[in-house]
Amino acid sequence: MLERNNSTVDLAKAYNPKEVEQRWYKLWEENHLFSARYNPNKKPFCIVIPPPNVTGILHMGHALNNTIQDILIRYHKMKQEETLWMPGTDHAGIATQNVVEKAIAKEGLRRQDLGREKFLERVWQWKEQYGSTIIRQLKTLGASCDWQRLRFTMDDEYSDAVKEVFVRLYNKGLIYQGNYIINWCPRCQTALADEEAPHQQIEGYLYYLRYPFVDNPEKFIVVATTRPETMLGDSAVAVNPSDKRYKSIIGKKLLLPLVNRTIKIIADQSIDKKFGTGAVKITPAHDPNDYIIAKKHKLDFNCVMNPDGRMNEQAGHFYNMDRFEARQVIVEELKKKGLLEKIEPYTISVGHCYRCHTIIEPYLSKQWFVKMRPLAEPAIKAVKDGKIKFYPARWKKVYLNWMENIQDWCISRQIWWGHRIPVYYCRACQSAEAERKPIDKEISNCPLIVSKEKPDSCPVCGSKDIFQEEDVLDTWFSSWLWPFATFGWPFSYQNEETKKKQQELRYFYPTSVLVTAQEIIFFWVARMIMAGFEFIKDIPFRDVYIHGTVRDIEGKKMSKSLGNIIDPLEIIAQYGADALRASLIMITAQGQDVYLSKERFEQGRNFANKIWNAARFCLLNFYLNDKEQISAYNKENLDIINRWILSRLNLTIKQVTKNLDVYRFNDALNKLYQFFWHEFCDWYLEMIKPDIKNTQNQKTLFCVLEQFLRLLHPFMPFITEEIWHKLNQSDKFLILEKWPQADEKFIDKKLDETMSTFFEVVAGIRTMRAEIGILPQTEIPLVIYAETKQQAMFFESLSLQLKRLAKIKDLKILLNYKHQDYTMTNIIKTIHVVIPLKGLVDVEKEKKKLEERINKVEKEIEQKKRMLENKDFIAKAPKEVVEKEKNRLNELQQIILKLKAVRNALN
RNA sequence: GGGCGAUUGGCUCAGUUGGUUAGAGCGCCACACUCACAUUGUGGAGGUCAUAGGUUCGACUCCUAUAUCGCCCACCA
Numbered sequence: 001m002l003e004r005n006n007s008t009v010d011l012a013k014a015y016n017p018k019e020v021e022q023r024w025y026k027l028w029e030e031n032h033l034f035s036a037r038y039n040p041n042k043k044p045f046c047i048v049i050p051p052p053n054v055t056g057i058l059h060m061g062h063a064l065n066n067t068i069q070d071i072l073i074r075y076h077k078m079k080q081e082e083t084l085w086m087p088g089t090d091h092a093g094i095a096t097q098n099v100v101e102k103a104i105a106k107e108g109l110r111r112q113d114l115g116r117e118k119f120l121e122r123v124w125q126w127k128e129q130y131g132s133t134i135i136r137q138l139k140t141l142g143a144s145c146d147w148q149r150l151r152f153t154m155d156d157e158y159s160d161a162v163k164e165v166f167v168r169l170y171n172k173g174l175i176y177q178g179n180y181i182i183n184w185c186p187r188c189q190t191a192l193a194d195e196e197a198p199h200q201q202i203e204g205y206l207y208y209l210r211y212p213f214v215d216n217p218e219k220f221i222v223v224a225t226t227r228p229e230t231m232l233g234d235s236a237v238a239v240n241p242s243d244k245r246y247k248s249i250i251g252k253k254l255l256l257p258l259v260n261r262t263i264k265i266i267a268d269q270s271i272d273k274k275f276g277t278g279a280v281k282i283t284p285a286h287d288p289n290d291y292i293i294a295k296k297h298k299l300d301f302n303c304v305m306n307p308d309g310r311m312n313e314q315a316g317h318f319y320n321m322d323r324f325e326a327r328q329v330i331v332e333e334l335k336k337k338g339l340l341e342k343i344e345p346y347t348i349s350v351g352h353c354y355r356c357h358t359i360i361e362p363y364l365s366k367q368w369f370v371k372m373r374p375l376a377e378p379a380i381k382a383v384k385d386g387k388i389k390f391y392p393a394r395w396k397k398v399y400l401n402w403m404e405n406i407q408d409w410c411i412s413r414q415i416w417w418g419h420r421i422p423v424y425y426c427r428a429c430q431s432a433e434a435e436r437k438p439i440d441k442e443i444s445n446c447p448l449i450v451s452k453e454k455p456d457s458c459p460v461c462g463s464k465d466i467f468q469e470e471d472v473l474d475t476w477f478s479s480w481l482w483p484f485a486t487f488g489w490p491f492s493y494q495n496e497e498t499k500k501k502q503q504e505l506r507y508f509y510p511t512s513v514l515v516t517a518q519e520i521i522f523f524w525v526a527r528m529i530m531a532g533f534e535f536i537k538d539i540p541f542r543d544v545y546i547h548g549t550v551r552d553i554e555g556k557k558m559s560k561s562l563g564n565i566i567d568p569l570e571i572i573a574q575y576g577a578d579a580l581r582a583s584l585i586m587i588t589a590q591g592q593d594v595y596l597s598k599e600r601f602e603q604g605r606n607f608a609n610k611i612w613n614a615a616r617f618c619l620l621n622f623y624l625n626d627k628e629q630i631s632a633y634n635k636e637n638l639d640i641i642n643r644w645i646l647s648r649l650n651l652t653i654k655q656v657t658k659n660l661d662v663y664r665f666n667d668a669l670n671k672l673y674q675f676f677w678h679e680f681c682d683w684y685l686e687m688i689k690p691d692i693k694n695t696q697n698q699k700t701l702f703c704v705l706e707q708f709l710r711l712l713h714p715f716m717p718f719i720t721e722e723i724w725h726k727l728n729q730s731d732k733f734l735i736l737e738k739w740p741q742a743d744e745k746f747i748d749k750k751l752d753e754t755m756s757t758f759f760e761v762v763a764g765i766r767t768m769r770a771e772i773g774i775l776p777q778t779e780i781p782l783v784i785y786a787e788t789k790q791q792a793m794f795f796e797s798l799s800l801q802l803k804r805l806a807k808i809k810d811l812k813i814l815l816n817y818k819h820q821d822y823t824m825t826n827i828i829k830t831i832h833v834v835i836p837l838k839g840l841v842d843v844e845k846e847k848k849k850l851e852e853r854i855n856k857v858e859k860e861i862e863q864k865k866r867m868l869e870n871k872d873f874i875a876k877a878p879k880e881v882v883e884k885e886k887n888r889l890n891e892l893q894q895i896i897l898k899l900k901a902v903r904n905a906l907n
Numbered sequence: 908g909g910g911c912g913a914u915u916g917g918c919u920c921a922g923u924u925g926g927u928u929a930g931a932g933c934g935c936c937a938c939a940c941u942c943a944c945a946u947u948g949u950g951g952a953g954g955u956c957a958u959a960g961g962u963u964c965g966a967c968u969c970c971u972a973u974a975u976c977g978c979c980c981a982c983c984a
Contacts, residue, residue, distance in 0.1 A: 271983095272983060287982080348984095394912080395911095397911080401910075518978090518979085519979095553919080592912085597919085606946045620943070621943090667921080685943085763949090767949095769950085771950085776950095864927085876965090885927065
C-alpha cells in the first residue's frame with residue numbers, strides 16, 4: 001500500500017552505497033534467495049561459475065566475468081525460472097603450490113624440507129585460512145550464487161569424480177604413459193601441457209658451430225643453433241638428402257666438440273636446405289623435432305640437463321651450471337678452439353611457463369597423456385551443428401581450428417598439490433629403472449594397477465608392498481568435469497541423497513550458458529565439451545559467451561608485475577558495487593576488450609546518484625494512498641505526457657529484454673541509462689513537476705519507477721533493492737519480482753515523434769535565448785506559429801509545460817505566420833518560433849547564420865531531388881524508404897520557404 | 908607462415924540483417940546553485956566514419972586490396 005507521509009521518507013542527499021550494499025547482501029543470503037532446487041514446474045536456468053583459484057583475489061577480469069553472470073542469473077530469476085548459479089573454487093595446482101612455497105620460504109623452508117605430507121598439510125591450512133577470500137569478494141560484488149552448494153575441486157566428492165574419470169579413460173585405452181618431449185618448467189619443476197607453455201618471441205642469437213670430421217679434423221661442417229648448450233647431447237647432424245652440398249658426406253663421422261664423442265651425419269627429408277647452413281645438430285632429448293628424427297634413425301638419447309635446468313653429469317665439466325650460463329661458457333670455449341663460425345642476432349619464439357614465466361625447456365620424460373582425437377570428435381560435431389553456440393560467433397572458428405588439430409594432452413604434473421594419479425605399483429615387481437629419469441627405455445613392464453582405491457595386494461605377485469604414483473594430475477583434468485562433477489557425479493553410492501543429486505543433474509544439465517574469457521577456450525571450454533560428451537553423453541552448456549579481456553587504458557593486460565591494476569575492491573569501496581558493475585557493463589561491447597581507467601567508474605557512480613535523487617524526489621512527492629496498476633487504465637484516459645512516458649517505458653522494456661536475450665549487456669544498460677536519465681528525469685519529471693499531485697501523474701510515476709527498478713535490478717542490484725523497499729514499504733524482495741513485459745498497446749511511435757518535435761521546440765527556444773544572452777531565469781514572451789490546427793492544439797495542450805521548460809510568459813500559439821516586427825525567429829522542424837523582443841538581435845550575424853542554414857538545406861534538397869528523380873531508386877528501394885524520402889523533401893521545401901521568408905523580412 | 912580483431916569528433920567507444928540529418932560518455936567552451944540531484948542543469952563547438960578500388964538506386968555498414976595497431980595459433984634448428 002502506498003501510504004506515505006513525507007516525514008517518513010528519509011533519504012540522504014547523496015547515495016551512500018556502502019551501508020546499503022552490505023545490508024542487502026546479508027538479507028539476501030539470510031533469506032536464501034539464491035538457492036535453487038529441482039522444480040519440475042519451472043524452466044531451469046543454470047550457470048556454473050568459472051571457478052576462481054583458491055589463491056585468487058578479485059581482479060577486474062573477475063569483476064566483469066561475474067557481473068555478467070549475475071546479470072543473467074538475476075534476469076532469468078525474475079523471468080521466474082528456477083535459477084542456479086553454481087559457485088566454487090579451483091585448487092589450482094601449480095599456482096597454489098607456488099604461493100605456499102613462497103610462504104614457507106619466509107620460514108627458510110623448501111617443500112622438500114617438509115616432505116610431501118607435511119607440505120600438503122600446510123597447503124590445506126593455507127586454503128582454510130585464505131581460500132575463501134575470493135568468495136567474500138564475490139559477495140561484495142553482489143554475486144547471487146547458491147552458496148550452500150559451494151564446491152572445491154579437491155573436495156572428497158569431487159576427487160572421486162576425478163579418479164572415476166581417470167580410471168574410465170584408462171580402461172578405454174584413452175590414457176597412456178610414455179616418454180616424450182614435453183614442456184618442462186625448470187622453476188616449477190614439472191611438465192606442462194602445450195597450452196600452459198605459450199610461445200613468446202624473444203631476441204636471441206643464432207650460433208654457427210663447427211663440427212670437425214673424425215677422419216680430417218682440419219675440415220668441419222657448420223651447424224646453426226639457438227641453444228648451443230644442448231650440443232653436449234647431440235647424437236647426429238642431419239642434412240637434407242637432396243642437398244648437393246652435403247650429399248657426398250652423408251654417413252661420415254664427426255667429432256662432437258668439447259665432449260669428443262663421435263656422431264654421424266644422417267639424411268632426413270624434414271631438414272630445410274635454406275635455413276642456416278642446411279645442416280642441423282640433432283639433440284634427441286632436448287628438442288621435439290630432433291626427438292622424432294632420432295626415433296626414425298634410432299639415435300641415442302643423451303640427456304644433459306637436470307630437472308632444475310642445470311647441466312647434469314653427462315655434461316662433463318659443465319656439470320651443475322645453469323643452462324644459460326652453460327650456453328655462454330660453451331660458446332666461449334668453442335670460440336677459443338676456433339669452432340665458432342659466427343653469431344647472428346635472431347628472434348626466436350620460445351615457450352614460457354604460464355605460471356612463473358620461466359623459459360620452458362623441451363625435455364624428454366615419462367608422463368601420462370590423454371588421447372584426444374576420439375574425445376574431440378563429438379565435441380567438434382556439436383559446435384558445427386550449432387548445438388553449442390558461441391557469442392560472439394567468431395570464436396566458433398577458433399575453437400574448431402584448435403579441436404581439429406588437437407594434440408594429446410599431457411596430464412601428469414610433478415608437483416604435490418593436486419589429485420594424485422590413481423595408479424599403483426608393486427615394489428616387488430618394480431625395478432629401479434621405473435624411477436623418473438629422462439630415459440628412452442620403453443615403458444617398464446612392471447604391472448600398473450589403475451584403481452580409484454589403493455589395492456590390497458599386487459595382482460601379479462601378491463605382494464602387499466604397493467605404492468602410488470607420485471605425480472598429480474593437471475588442474476584442468478579436474479576443471480573439465482566442473483559442469484557435472486559439481487552436482488555430485490558419478491553418484492558412486494546410491495542412497496536418497498545421491499538420488500536427489502542425480503535428479504538435479506538431470507534437471508540442470510546441460511547448463512544454460514558458460515561465461516568466460518577468450519584465454520580459457522582451449523584450457524577449459526573445449527575440454528568441458530569433450531568431458532560432457534564422454535561422461536554425460538550430452539553438451540555441458542548451450543551457449544558460450546566470451547567476453548573481452550580487461551586492459552588498462554593503454555591496452556596492456558592488467559597485471560601485478562606491470563603495476564597497472566585497478567582494484568575492483570577499491571572501486572567498490574569508493575563508488576559502490578553497483579557503480580562498478582554499471583561502469584564495466586556500459587563500456588563492454590559484446591566480446592570486445594575493455595580499456596579501463598579509474599575515471600570510467602565515475603559514470604556508474606553518477607548514474608547511481610542520479611537514480612537515488614530521482615527516486616528521492618518521487619518519494620517525497622507521492623501522496624496517493626492506493627496503488628493502482630497502470631495496466632488497469634485505458635490509455636485513452638491518460639494525458640499526452642503520461643502516454644508518452646509509458647510508450648517510452650514499454651519500448652525500453654522491449655529493447656532491454658531483447659538485448660539481454662542475445663547477451664548485449666551494454667546495449668541493454670545503455671537503453672536503461674538513456675531512458676531513465678534523459679527521458680524520465682530530464683523530460684518527464686520536469687514536465688509533471690508543477691502538477692505532480694495529479695492522480696494520473698502519481699499513478700504513472702509510480703508505475704514507471706517501479707518498472708524501471710525491475711529492469712535495472714540485474715545490473716545494479718543493491719540500489720534498486722533499496723529504493724524498491726522504500727517505494728513499496730513491504731518485505732517483498734525485488735529479486736523475486738517478475739520481469740516486466742512490454743505492452744505493445746502503449747508503444748506509440750507517432751506520439752514519440754510528436755513529443756520529440758515538442759522537445760526540439762523547447763530546446764530551440766533555449767538555444768535562441770542563449771544566443772541573445774537572455775538569462776535563464778528571465779521570462780520572455782513567445783509566439784509559435786503552428787503548421788496546422790491540430791498542431792496548434794497540441795502546443796496548446798502542453799503550454800503549461802512549455803512555459804515552464806523554456807521560461808515563457810505571454811505564450812501565443814497562432815496559425816499563419818506573418819512577419820511583423822522582426823525580433824528573433826527560428827524555424828524548428830516546420831514551425832516558426834518568434835521571440836517578440838526588439839533590439840536584442842545582431843542583424844548581420846543573424847543574416848549570416850540564416851544564409852548558412854539556407855545553403856545547407858538547399859544542398860540537402862538537391863540531394864533528395866536527385867535521389868527521387870532516379871528511376872532505379874523509385875523502382876528498387878522499398879516503398880517506405882521512398883515515402884520517407886518524399887516526406888523529407890516536402891518538409892525541407894517547407895523549411896526553405898520559411899527560411900527565405902525570414903531572410904526577406906530581414907532585408 | 909596461417910587466423911582473428913581494431914581503425915568513427917581531443918580521449919574512450921556504440922552504431923543488431925545496407926535506407927533520411929552518424930550517436931553516447933568523458934573532456935572542452937559559455938551560462939546557471941534557496942527549486943530531487945554541482946556526483947547537477949541548460950546551451951554550444953568538434954567527425955569528408957584509416958586509405959584506394961568495387962558491388963548497389965543507396966555503403967560507417969557488404970566485397971577486394973593497402974596501411975597502422977593489437978591478439979591468437981604453428982616444431983622451422
